[in-house]
Amino acid sequence: MPATPVIAIFDVGKTNKKLFLFNEQYDIVWEKTTQFDETADDDGDPCEDVARLADWVRDSLQEAEKLNEFTIRAVNFSAYGASFVHLDTDGNVVGHLYNYLKPFPAALRRQFYATYGSESDLSVQTASPALDSLNSGLMLYRLKHDKPALFTRTTCSLHLPQYLSYLVTGQCFSDLTSIGCHTMLWDFVKNDYHDWVKAEGIDQRLAPIFPSDAVVSTHDTTLPYPVGIGLHDSSAALIPYLASFQDAPFILISTGTWSISMNPFNTSPISPEELQYDCLCYLHYKGHPVKASRLFAGYEHEQQTKRLAEYFNAPVDYYKTVAYNPGTIQSLRTNRPDSGTNFDQVKNPPMQESLFGYRDLAHFQTYEEAYHQLMLDIVAQQLISTDLVLENSPVKRLFVDGGFSKNPIYMALLATAFPQTDVYAASVAQATALGAALAIHQHWNKQPIPTEIIQLKLYTADSVASSSPLTNR
Numbered sequence: 001m002p003a004t005p006v007i008a009i010f011d012v013g014k015t016n017k018k019l020f021l022f023n024e025q026y027d028i029v030w031e032k033t034t035q036f037d038e039t040a041d042d043d044g045d046p047c048e049d050v051a052r053l054a055d056w057v058r059d060s061l062q063e064a065e066k067l068n069e070f071t072i073r074a075v076n077f078s079a080y081g082a083s084f085v086h087l088d089t090d091g092n093v094v095g096h097l098y099n100y101l102k103p104f105p106a107a108l109r110r111q112f113y114a115t116y117g118s119e120s121d122l123s124v125q126t127a128s129p130a131l132d133s134l135n136s137g138l139m140l141y142r143l144k145h146d147k148p149a150l151f152t153r154t155t156c157s158l159h160l161p162q163y164l165s166y167l168v169t170g171q172c173f174s175d176l177t178s179i180g181c182h183t184m185l186w187d188f189v190k191n192d193y194h195d196w197v198k199a200e201g202i203d204q205r206l207a208p209i210f211p212s213d214a215v216v217s218t219h220d221t222t223l224p225y226p227v228g229i230g231l232h233d234s235s236a237a238l239i240p241y242l243a244s245f246q247d248a249p250f251i252l253i254s255t256g257t258w259s260i261s262m263n264p265f266n267t268s269p270i271s272p273e274e275l276q277y278d279c280l281c282y283l284h285y286k287g288h289p290v291k292a293s294r295l296f297a298g299y300e301h302e303q304q305t306k307r308l309a310e311y312f313n314a315p316v317d318y319y320k321t322v323a324y325n326p327g328t329i330q331s332l333r334t335n336r337p338d339s340g341t342n343f344d345q346v347k348n349p350p351m352q353e354s355l356f357g358y359r360d361l362a363h364f365q366t367y368e369e370a371y372h373q374l375m376l377d378i379v380a381q382q383l384i385s386t387d388l389v390l391e392n393s394p395v396k397r398l399f400v401d402g403g404f405s406k407n408p409i410y411m412a413l414l415a416t417a418f419p420q421t422d423v424y425a426a427s428v429a430q431a432t433a434l435g436a437a438l439a440i441h442q443h444w445n446k447q448p449i450p451t452e453i454i455q456l457k458l459y460t461a462d463s464v465a466s467s468s469p470l471t472n473r
Contacts, residue, residue: 003071004029007444008064010057010164011433012079013233017053019060020433021070024447028429030070032060041096042147050085050097050163057167074215074444076228077164078236078436081181082136085163086143086154087172095150097160098139104132105146112141116196120272126194127270127281127289128182137185137194140202157205161230165216169227173210177235180283188269188281188289212285215443228440234292235284238262239435240428241399242284244454249394251386252426255402259297259382263389266291279388285439295385296353297378298403304356304374312367319371324408326461328372354381372409379413386418399426399456416461424456 006021006029021030034056039049065072082100085093109132113119119130128135133142136159144151158166159178166172180186185202187194197203212235215226231239234254241252242264249265270281270291278294309316354377364370386398398421404410405425415423428434434453441449 001069003069005073005444006030006070007074007076007437007440008061008072009075009433009436010060010077010079011233011430011436012053012077012160012164014048014080017056018430018433019064020430021064021067021072022434022437024445025450026434026437026453030064030067032063038099039096041098041102043102045099045102047099047102048083048097050093053097054167057164061168072225074226074228074440075168076436076440077161077230078233078432079161079164079230081159081161081178081232081234082134082139082183083160084136084139084157085160086150087156087158087166088153089155091166091170094153095143095147098133100134100136100139102133102139104138104142108142108145109138111145112138112196116199120275122184122194122196123275124270124272125187125189126184127180127186127188128184129275129278129280130184131182135182135184137183137197137202140205141200144200144202154205156207157202158207159230159232161232162207165227165230169216169221169223169229171216171221172207173229174207175212175229175231176209176283176287177212177232177285178230179209180281180289181232181234182280182282186283212287213439213442215440226440226443228436228443231285231436231439232282233432234260234262235282235290236433236435236439237401237431238264238284238290239438240431240453241426242286243438243441243449244451245397248397250397250399251390251395253382253386253398253400253404255298255400255404257296257298257302259295259385259402259404260292261295261382261386261389262290262292263393263395264288264290265395266389266391266393268392274388277385277388285435291389293385293388295381297382300354300356300378301374301404304354305371307357308361308367308370308374311361312370314367318367322368322371322409324412325368325372326412328369329376329413332369332373332376354378375407375409375413379410379417382414383417396421398423399454400424401426401428401431411457411459412461415459419461423459425459427455428453 009020011018017034019032023029038046041047156172193203210229251263254260281289284290305319356374356377
């Protein structure tokens with residue numbers, strides 16, 4: 001039997017490191033997963049063990065190449081962003097892959113904004129909320145001013161996805177999906193690196209920008225197959241939807257710990273008010289801006305279901321047994337069991353937590369009733385968050401993937417909240433890895449992109465209306 005042609009995709013998250021082989025129909029035919037313990041950087045803060053990661057990538061690719069039943073036709077990468085690997089003139093790693101949660105020195109922050117403008121001005125220009133170490137550009141600024149010896153040794157800094165590609169190709173490139181995601185590096189008005197990047201000479205240590213859907217070719221190297229330069233994971237996860245619904249504007253709400261609403265069809269500049277509500281813009285793999293908003297909804301759900309389980313003496317995952325009851329929703333909206341609750345104590349911005357944490361659970365007769373109220377409160381936040389990126393765009397479809405897509409109460413309430421929009425629960429296996437594969441489809445796969453890579457369920461305010469693969473190409 002002839003070997004099956006496949007593309008190998010490395011999908012590197014903070015916790016799980018994965019290698020997938022996809023066949024020409026984009027089915028996963030082989031996979032490997034591992035986890036690493038973090039190491040410590042030169043300040044004693046936890047960070048990725050980049051040496052161990054590099055060894056794993058090289059060893060895993062060699063393992064996949066030896067599988068007789070498959071023939072690797074291409075390789076690509078997706079990985080978490082906001083993280084740089086620094087290389088010296090010999091291609092060796094300088095310093096560490098510093099953690100994007102690493103505390104940022106307050107004095108250095110003040111120095112940066114005093115030199116280059118206010119947080120609000122720079123945030124608007126770069127479409128990046130001021131997030132300290134999560135703004136990877138500021139980590140380069142920190143390297144220069146806080147660790148000048150390391151900065152002097154550095155000749156090239158690569159975002160993590162491009163470093164993974166470098167491990168295979170030996171070539172250094174920058175990619176717009178990494179540059180354009182809350183880095184404070186990119187001026188979205190000028191469509192170029194921001195002036196501060198050039199003033200600091202940091203642009204001289206950034207590799208040439210290479211198209212996200214292009215490859216390092218076998219014609220120009222001794223590589224046995226074309227290799228992509230990697231993508232930021234959030235951008236990669238959007239690609240299956242862009243590939244499947246090219247002519248039908250949509251919003252994708254990707255749900256997990258964060259619920260991130262992404263609108264590739266909203267071209268309006270980001271405003272200071274939107275930034276205050278945790279909006280940002282990033283660049284997708286074709287280089288176009290995607291307006292996005294974030295909500296800490298998955299974390300909120302996790303914390304409040306623990307609270308409900310303790311109060312009602314129920315299992316922590318009891319919420320999975322709660323069916324959507326329109327009558328309960330109507331009763332909660334009419335009778336308001338929260339009367340007498342003092343919401344004046346709510347201090348955090350509305351995107352940080354819902355009202356439910358301030359509700360007295362004694363006002364609810366059952367777990368089921370309280371859980372419906374929790375979902376009402378979360379979807380009320382979701383409406384605000386998604387509306388920020390929906391405004392002034394021609395969107396007619398709203399897709400939800402991740403954990404909340406499997407929650408019938410969330411989905412029905414979302415359909416009620418957006419009555420003029422078709423609301424779908426979406427299911428796509430390993431969307432981030434699949435997106436990285438689809439980005440370079442033309443360079444390895446002569447078959448057309450399958451029309452049913454995303455499974456969708458249409459929701460209405462009352463129930464699931466239908467369940468079917470939806471195609472639009």
